[in-house]
Amino acid sequence: MSSQGDSRLFHGGPIVTMDDGAPAPEAVVTKADKIHFVGLLEEARTLARPDVTEVDLAGRTLLPGLIDAHSHILWAAKTRGAPVVDVRAETVPTYKALLAKIRRRVAAAKPGEHLIFFGLDAQLHPDMEQPTRAQLDELAPDNPIGIQTSNCHALFMNSRGFEACGINERTETPTGSIIERDETGRPSGKIAEAITWRALEVFYDAWGDDRLSEEFHASIGDFIQNGITTVTEHLYLPHYKAYYLSALKQGLPMPRVAAYQQAVTADMQVEKLNIGDDRLWMAGVKIHADGSPFIGNIWLSEPYLETAITLERMDLKPGHTGSLNYPQDYFEKMARTYFGQGWRMSIHTQGDRTIDMVLDLVEDILTKTPRADHRFRLEHCALMRKDQIERAQKLGVLCSFFINHITHWGAPIEDALFGPERAAHYMPAGSALDAGMRISLHADTPMTDPSCLELMKAATTRLAGDGRCLGESERLDSLSALKAVTIDAAYQIGMEDRLGSIKAGKHADLVILERNPLETPHLELANIGIAATYLAGECVWTNA
Amino acid sequence: MPEAAARVPLITIGGFLGAGKTTLVNQILGQAGGQRIVVFVNDFGAINIDYDLVQTRDADRISLKNGCVCCSLNDDFVESVVGFVKQTESPDAIVVEASGIADPRALDSSLAMLETAGMVRSDAKLYVLDAANFQDLEFDDAETIIDHAAVNDIVLMNKSDLVQPEARRKINDLLAEAAPYSQVVETVNCDIAIDMVFGAAPVSSKITKSSGNELQTPQHAKTYQSWSCEFDGLLDREKFEVFAMSLPGKCLRAKGILRFSDAPEEPQLFNLVGYRATVEPKPRTEASALIRFVVIGLAETFDAATLEASFAQVVSEKRNGASD
Numbered sequence: 001m002s003s004q005g006d007s008r009l010f011h012g013g014p015i016v017t018m019d020d021g022a023p024a025p026e027a028v029v030t031k032a033d034k035i036h037f038v039g040l041l042e043e044a045r046t047l048a049r050p051d052v053t054e055v056d057l058a059g060r061t062l063l064p065g066l067i068d069a070h071s072h073i074l075w076a077a078k079t080r081g082a083p084v085v086d087v088r089a090e091t092v093p094t095y096k097a098l099l100a101k102i103r104r105r106v107a108a109a110k111p112g113e114h115l116i117f118f119g120l121d122a123q124l125h126p127d128m129e130q131p132t133r134a135q136l137d138e139l140a141p142d143n144p145i146g147i148q149t150s151n152c153h154a155l156f157m158n159s160r161g162f163e164a165c166g167i168n169e170r171t172e173t174p175t176g177s178i179i180e181r182d183e184t185g186r187p188s189g190k191i192a193e194a195i196t197w198r199a200l201e202v203f204y205d206a207w208g209d210d211r212l213s214e215e216f217h218a219s220i221g222d223f224i225q226n227g228i229t230t231v232t233e234h235l236y237l238p239h240y241k242a243y244y245l246s247a248l249k250q251g252l253p254m255p256r257v258a259a260y261q262q263a264v265t266a267d268m269q270v271e272k273l274n275i276g277d278d279r280l281w282m283a284g285v286k287i288h289a290d291g292s293p294f295i296g297n298i299w300l301s302e303p304y305l306e307t308a309i310t311l312e313r314m315d316l317k318p319g320h321t322g323s324l325n326y327p328q329d330y331f332e333k334m335a336r337t338y339f340g341q342g343w344r345m346s347i348h349t350q351g352d353r354t355i356d357m358v359l360d361l362v363e364d365i366l367t368k369t370p371r372a373d374h375r376f377r378l379e380h381c382a383l384m385r386k387d388q389i390e391r392a393q394k395l396g397v398l399c400s401f402f403i404n405h406i407t408h409w410g411a412p413i414e415d416a417l418f419g420p421e422r423a424a425h426y427m428p429a430g431s432a433l434d435a436g437m438r439i440s441l442h443a444d445t446p447m448t449d450p451s452c453l454e455l456m457k458a459a460t461t462r463l464a465g466d467g468r469c470l471g472e473s474e475r476l477d478s479l480s481a482l483k484a485v486t487i488d489a490a491y492q493i494g495m496e497d498r499l500g501s502i503k504a505g506k507h508a509d510l511v512i513l514e515r516n517p518l519e520t521p522h523l524e525l526a527n528i529g530i531a532a533t534y535l536a537g538e539c540v541w542t543n544a
Numbered sequence: 545m546p547e548a549a550a551r552v553p554l555i556t557i558g559g560f561l562g563a564g565k566t567t568l569v570n571q572i573l574g575q576a577g578g579q580r581i582v583v584f585v586n587d588f589g590a591i592n593i594d595y596d597l598v599q600t601r602d603a604d605r606i607s608l609k610n611g612c613v614c615c616s617l618n619d620d621f622v623e624s625v626v627g628f629v630k631q632t633e634s635p636d637a638i639v640v641e642a643s644g645i646a647d648p649r650a651l652d653s654s655l656a657m658l659e660t661a662g663m664v665r666s667d668a669k670l671y672v673l674d675a676a677n678f679q680d681l682e683f684d685d686a687e688t689i690i691d692h693a694a695v696n697d698i699v700l701m702n703k704s705d706l707v708q709p710e711a712r713r714k715i716n717d718l719l720a721e722a723a724p725y726s727q728v729v730e731t732v733n734c735d736i737a738i739d740m741v742f743g744a745a746p747v748s749s750k751i752t753k754s755s756g757n758e759l760q761t762p763q764h765a766k767t768y769q770s771w772s773c774e775f776d777g778l779l780d781r782e783k784f785e786v787f788a789m790s791l792p793g794k795c796l797r798a799k800g801i802l803r804f805s806d807a808p809e810e811p812q813l814f815n816l817v818g819y820r821a822t823v824e825p826k827p828r829t830e831a832s833a834l835i836r837f838v839v840i841g842l843a844e845t846f847d848a849a850t851l852e853a854s855f856a857q858v859v860s861e862k863r864n865g866a867s868d
Contacts, residue, residue, distance in 0.1 A: 526653050
């Protein structure tokens with residue numbers, strides 16, 4: 001690590017600026033935490049101070065720091081960090097194996113210890129059944145336990161878990177949430193959507209602050225080691241602030257955080273945060289219009305396929321077309337309120353009917369109260385139709401695509417959930433690009449691991465885990481994919497004038513890659529090594 | 545890469561430090577039996593090869609007189625593999641010994657890339673588990689090993705001689721639940737039959753009749769059994785698929801050159817290891833039209849007669865030779 005006042009001169013390898021004005025310069029000079037000069041090496045040497053540190057790229061490629069436009073850096077630490085037990089299908093291949101792991105963990109638990117298992121997956125655990133409260137009571141009579149689905153949107157708990165969270169037969173189901181109940185009104189095991197995340201906070205609190213600080217530290221490392229210098233916190237809650245402040249105070253290399261506060265009601269106070277020199281700021285307000293396609297909580301014009309996965313493991317009725325998370329007028333009131341307060345909106349939308357509803361709303365709002373540069377965002381956009389993309393583009397609405405759905409769940413998306421026609425345009429990044437939209441790509445960590453190079457590979461190949469390609473026509477070229485994790489991602493979070501490209505005056509956030517991603521075959525993009533990460537002019541990670 | 549070349553089978557070996565990976569690598573190099581094998585190892589210094597076998601030795605590469613090569617596993621892994629595969633005479637197999645404690649999936653993206661590029665075919669994934677040490681582990685360490693084992697095809701429950709039968713049974717039961725797609729083989733000094741690592745080559749033109757053989761290995765002469773056949777004819781594709789689905793649990797490996805009645809001119813290569821099977825077009829490098837098939841399993845669960853009878857049902861046409 002170096003001190004803030006340092007100056008560096010980078011040269012000796014390709015420099016991909018993502019700035020049309022200076023596409024391939026010879027050298028970059030940083031001064032303290034800003035980019036000072038981009039251009040010819042000779043000129044850079046003349047300008048640089050005598051004590052400048054020269055960084056010889058030795059053939060490696062310099063790029064702007066990478067940006068994941070939709071992630072949850074602190075929430076990832078809460079959700080996936082120890083002592084959460086990972087039961088995702090990658091290493092716990094069946095539901096039976098998952099139950100066995102829970103049994104072993106419960107046997108090793110202290111009485112009353114809170115236990116969470118992350119990664120139950122109706123698409124990838126072939127023998128999955130919906131766990132009931134009674135079954136979980138039998139597995140763990142003395143410990144509060146919860147099993148969270150890999151899509152994060154649902155939680156199964158035992159009686160001790162429900163008690164710990166204070167959810168019982170008298171609990172009213174909050175608007176926008178689901179509590180499954182037996183005929184007497186007693187919660188029967190499964191809760192879904194917003195109440196899930198509130199319930200989990202009880203477990204995280206029980207594990208204490210030290211645990212969270214430690215895991216947040218690890219989460220920061222995961223992003224920085226992948227060259228990611230700007231992230232978002234897409235379900236920001238006011239009490240998160242203390243952890244970011246503490247991380248900054250400790251001098252941890254926390255990527256810049258664009259916070260999107262989660263709205264579940266229309267009467268929330270949204271703080272106009274802006275900490276440090278663009279280290280943490282309130283970028284907007286996030287609302288879930290619908291939920292996860294993997295548990296059936298999205299609103300569709302055409303129903304889900306009727307397969308063993310949808311009918312049995314997901315427990316959907318034939319002809320299921322899902323619904324919105326909130327009653328439409330409740331949702332609209334929230335969206336109008338926060339938009340009216342001047343916030344940029346970021347709306348979780350997966351089903352095409354949900355997207356129709358949101359675009360209708362945006363059109364109405366903009367007709368009545370036109371606003372230039374509103375940068376209204378739609379998140380994930382799994383089943384967005386072509387006509388909706390064109391409409392969104394006309395309205396100035398931007399899409400951020402959760403492209404890793406294809407790599408992780410591509411086969412069940414096509415075979416079990418939506419069929420080949422919808423799968424060919426699932427997460428339609430290519431169509432959005434063709435329509436002229438400035439798109440972004442995201443990993444939605446903790447749902448998938450942070451890596452912008454994996455996002456680029458996913459978007460350029462659209463290869464599922466079993467090797468099939470989902471929708472050749474939706475594939476991106478490398479440059480467009482790189483824009484979607486640099487300058488266009490910066491645009492979506494409202495920081496294109498300070499982040500996302502290598503340009504004098506911008507923040508000195510940089511990454512050195514072992515190979516130039518624009519000259520690397522698409523299949524090899526995820527294998528490119530990260531050599532070093534610079535945040536605000538400081539070298540915060542190297543692989544040396 | 546010429547279109548006709550077959551993808552080189554790539555075998556991975558995982559396991560914690562001290563489990564016996566290097567022992568296994570040494571065994572493989574010593575018993576290659578004419579196959580040209582390239583081995584990548586993480587701990588290059590620990591490889592202990594009989595001086596007489598060594599032809600040349602560099603800082604990160606040992607070439608053996610039997611044609612095998614042992615390399616250090618480093619950042620150039622992908623490039624090195626490509627280099628070997630593109631040689632005029634590409635190796636018969638590539639073995640990668642993955643790092644002791646690293647995530648067993650750390651190599652996955654490199655392997656997927658090589659596989660998609662048509663260079664290699666992911667073959668057996670082996671995991672060496674130290675049975676003697678396993679029973680004393682804390683929850684977290686034991687679970688890490690279980691998670692790692694579960695993503696492999698064959699788990700060698702090594703040092704099984706140091707564990708009481710009751711404890712062995714417990715580990716077997718645990719793995720049966722936690723790693724349902726892995727086959728478990730109890731070993732001492734990783735004494736797994738070399739054919740189990742590579743799959744017996746179903747290309748010997750000597751066998752013209754089906755045969756049930758006991759595999760001769762130095763220490764475990766009667767642990768494994770095999771059944772094989774060779775004949776001129778055609779198979780029914782659908783029936784074969786059903787047959788192949790029934791193999792896991794009855795054997796550890798199966799391999800074959802197949803011809804199906806719906807496409808008699810397109811020979812296919814079949815490979816099964818544990819619960820994973822692949823069928824891909826066989827490059828036409830030889831004129832032979834014979835079907836060849838070999839199955840290998842553990843002696844205690846192997847039933848050559850039943851396999852033979854089931855396979856006979858798959859045959860739709862036979863011109864000579866016999867599998868009955």
